Amino acid sequence: MKLLKNFLPFLIGIPILWGIQLISPPHIAIILVNVGVNIILAVSLNVVNGFTGQFSIGHAGFMAAGAYTTAKITLALQDTLLPGLSPWLSTQTIFLMALVAGMLLSGTMGLLVGMPSLRLRGDYLAIVTLGFNEIIRVFIENIRWLGGATGLSGVPPYTTLVWVGLGAIATISMARRLVSSTHGRALLAIREDEIAAEAMGVNTTKYKIRAFVISSAFAGLGGGLLGHYILLVTPKTFTFIKSMEVVGMVVLGGMGSISGSIISATLLTVLLEGLRGLDQYRMVMYALLLVILMLTRPTGLFGTHEIWDVLSRYFPKRKAVQKA
Amino acid sequence: MSEFLQHLVNGISLGTIYALIALGYTMVYGVLKLINFAHGDVYMVGAFGGFYLAHLLGVNDSPSLPKTLVVFVGSMLICGTLGFLIERLAYRPLRYRPRLTALITAIGISFLLEFGFQLPRWSFMPFDFPPGPTPRFFPELFPRTIWFNIGEVSISNYDALALGVAILFMVGLEFIIYRTKFGVAMRAVSFDPNIAGLMGIPVDRIISGTFILGSVLASVAALLVSISRPRIDPIMGLMPGLKAFVAAVFGGIGNVPGAMVGGLILGLSEEFVAGYMLSSFRDAIAFAILILVLLFRPEGLFGRITTEKV
Known part of the structure; x- marks a missing residue:
């Protein structure tokens, strides 16, 4: 029964997403996929920047790690048929396994980056992740096996709206379940006061690294999905500009609010899709957004509140009523 | 060999x-315990300030040493003002807020400068500003001559100037920090801003001064780089x-x-x-x-x- 409850969002999600995919025209589908990927990125970054109170600005670097791993695997196994499965099921299984491999690799990267920098105070993580983001680009551009500066082309078009939607559901339920778990409480304690958390017996470094690894792994998922939608994986897709976009979404939505990240990711993606013509002003807007938000409303739209908490106040469950 | x-x-x-750029980071960190993310971009503004001044003075047609001096001083003034403004407008209002807020603002300012400079030219500006994303080439400020050769290594007056100016500024900084009243105050603030304030040190003014000092050093570094490697662009x-x-x-x-x-x-x-x-x-x-x-x-x-x- 509990197992069923855990998978309920996915079971409900698949038919709905499939329906949306059937009825939405191509240009809407592109926006929806972008929204989904950005939700994955924003919510996963929120685990580090919001719940743990650290500040990573290199999410795109981990996306790159995930995207390249996934694309390399699917490119290699493009014509392979898994025994005993129909062709469609076989490609989907390969894609799923490739995504998981991408997550594992970007998570490992997160471990390597996080271990030295998270032992110290938050500022170091920011500059190390910024550096990592640039360095991974330098590496990819110089490794011919990864396609160099031109990147990998001909990536198979596996990503669909259903895949992205399921990825987003997975990320959101991961984040929700994480916050309400023992681990999540430890992370929140670190955000509120690192010294006090340590005094209460929280192994701060360990928890910070765990949160960072989880966050990077989901960034890798986002990267893998994005790469198989735009069918091209190049180092240019994953510059610090992309990282900044995600940071902007998290800060606008409220650091520490999952629903805030979802809403601001949706808003900003749709809004910026409308402002395509003003591409040059896009990044200036993000930068201004950060500065003005910090000066006037550092909590962002939602602060640390969640929509579902607010809703449950107005629509209490029966159990809660009985208790009162 | x-x-x-x-x-x-x-x-x-x-x-x-x-070292010149690092001094700016380290001094600001000393007094504010903040990594000034925008420092690299102050450096970039220094290069562009020098670039515009050099064009204004017509360095392209007649390079000379006095003009070089004007370019240096002018760019230092521009960067000093910029450093002061950044501290005054973006960091000071947040000084007693959570540290993360100041860090995010610093990142925001950094990207604002980087992407602001990449915008296409504004029509109301009398000169070519913002410069846009294409790289520009820094003019030769004075004729380059080879001073002497050691084996196959040639030392030009550019190398000598770069090293000389850098050392001059570092010695100057050393003097300011350890031999002047401002330096004593700065060290006191970096030791403990609250107590320093109680002792009658104008903490705000010292912090402003620190930003100005760091930004001036960044602009010197930018000019020294630009005269030998003339390619400059907004994300340099x-x-x-x-x-x-x-x-x-x-x-x-x-x-x-x-x-x-x-x-x-x-x-x-x-x-x-x-x-x-x-x-x-x-x-x-x-x-x-x-x-x-x-x-x-x-x-x-x-x-x-x-x-x-x-």
Whole structure:
């Protein structure tokens, strides 16, 4: 029964997403996929920047790690048929396994980056992740096996709206379940006061690294999905500009609010899709957004509140009523 | 041998540049405990300030030393003002807020400068500003002449000027910090801003002064780089800023002599590793050093281990 409850969002999600995919025209589908990927990125970054109170600005670097791993695997196994499965099921299984491999690799990267920098105070993580983001680009551009500066082309078009939607559901339920778990409480304690958390017996470094690894792994998922939608994986897709976009979404939505990240990711993606013509002003807007938000409303739209908490106040469950 | 000497000369000149930028990071960190993310972009503004001034003075047609002096002083003024404004408008209102707020603002300011400078030209500006994303070429400020040769390594007046000016400014900074009243006040603020305030030190003014000083050094570094490597663009500050930060951490962040030594070591190691082994991974070397320092000696070469207290 509990197992069923855990998978309920996915079971409900698949038919709905499939329906949306059937009825939405191509240009809407592109926006929806972008929204989904950005939700994955924003919510996963929120685990580090919001719940743990650290500040990573290199999410795109981990996306790159995930995207390249996934694309390399699917490119290699493009014509392979898994025994005993129909062709469609076989490609989907390969894609799923490739995504998981991408997550594992970007998570490992997160471990390597996080271990030295998270032992110290938050500022170091920011500059190390910024550096990592640039360095991974330098590496990819110089490794011919990864396609160099031109990147990998001909990536198979596996990503669909259903895949992205399921990825987003997975990320959101991961984040929700994480916050309400023992681990999540430890992370929140670190955000509120690192010294006090340590005094209460929280192994701060360990928890910070765990949160960072989880966050990077989901960034890798986002990267893998994005790469198989735009069918091209190049180092240019994953510059610090992309990282900044995600940071902007998290800060606008409220650091520490999952629903805030979802809403601001949706808003900003749709809004910026409308402002395509003003591409040059896009990044200036993000930068201004950060500065003005910090000066006037550092909590962002939602602060640390969640929509579902607010809703449950107005629509209490029966159990809660009985208790009162 | 001559190859070694060439790398040595390049490494030292690169190292002094990193040291100049690192000083800005380390001083600001000393007084505010804040990594000034926008520092690399102040450096970029310094280069562009010099670029516009040089064009205004017509350096292209008749390069000369007095004009060079004007370009240097002008660019230092521009950067000093910019540093002052950034502190006054963006950091000071947030000084008593959570640290993360100031950090995010710093990142925001940094990207604002980087992407603001990449915008197409505004029609109401009398000159070509903002410069847009295409790289510009810094004019030759005065004729380049070869002074002397050691083997096959030639030392030009440019190299001599770069080294001379860098050392001059570092000695000057050393003098300001350890021999003047402002320097004493600055050290006091970096030791404990609250107590310094109680002792009658104008903390706000000292912090402003620190930003101005750091920004001036960044603009000097930018000009010294631009005269020998004339390609300038709006994101030119990203990598030097990152590397200078590594230099500051290497020397022990908050420690002024440490930043100078760290800058030199970083410049030399980058030049030698890139020259002899991995030229295409040049930018990764500083990052590798940063990771190693954070793993094995996070307080840096000359830093003291400080425990955070409540």
